Amino acid sequence: MNKWSGDMLKSPEAVATLTAQIRRALTEYADYIAGIRREAEAMWEANPPEEYGSAEAGWRHRRTVAAFRDIQGFMEDAARATFQLEARYRRNYHEVPARRRAAKEARVSRRLALPQSPAQPARSSSSRPSARPAARPAADESFLDLIQKKGRSA
Numbered sequence: 001m002n003k004w005s006g007d008m009l010k011s012p013e014a015v016a017t018l019t020a021q022i023r024r025a026l027t028e029y030a031d032y033i034a035g036i037r038r039e040a041e042a043m044w045e046a047n048p049p050e051e052y053g054s055a056e057a058g059w060r061h062r063r064t065v066a067a068f069r070d071i072q073g074f075m076e077d078a079a080r081a082t083f084q085l086e087a088r089y090r091r092n093y094h095e096v097p098a099r100r101r102a103a104k105e106a107r108v109s110r111r112l113a114l115p116q117s118p119a120q121p122a123r124s125s126s127s128r129p130s131a132r133p134a135a136r137p138a139a140d141e142s143f144l145d146l147i148q149k150k151g152r153s154a
Helices: 012-046 054-113 143-153
Strands: none
Touching: 012 054, 012 143
């Protein structure tokens, strides 16, 4: 089994798979918390504890349910943040560098197109191959499966 390293997140497919997997897990936890919250609300409304007065029972009920509501909200916010993670990664590691490479190649080609003086020899540009479009990973493929598959092919 491969050990974790940051190099595993070099491809957009790997990041998309990882964020989809995180999003799925967070959504499942949020649904689980929502179920507990619904049951707690129904239980407290149907069977208020006899040892508390109605005001104290209502206060305790709100305090208990509020914690579940907050946890559920945090899980849903975290799941939404995975979309930002994926977009930032794609933009910062693939789109921005591709634009910079294209601009550099345009500057170099413009420079080469200008008439050169005999004192200045033309420079050759060492350009990397252009970035290929990101393919979407299969929905059922996990992040670790994708990494293992890439490790075998490399």
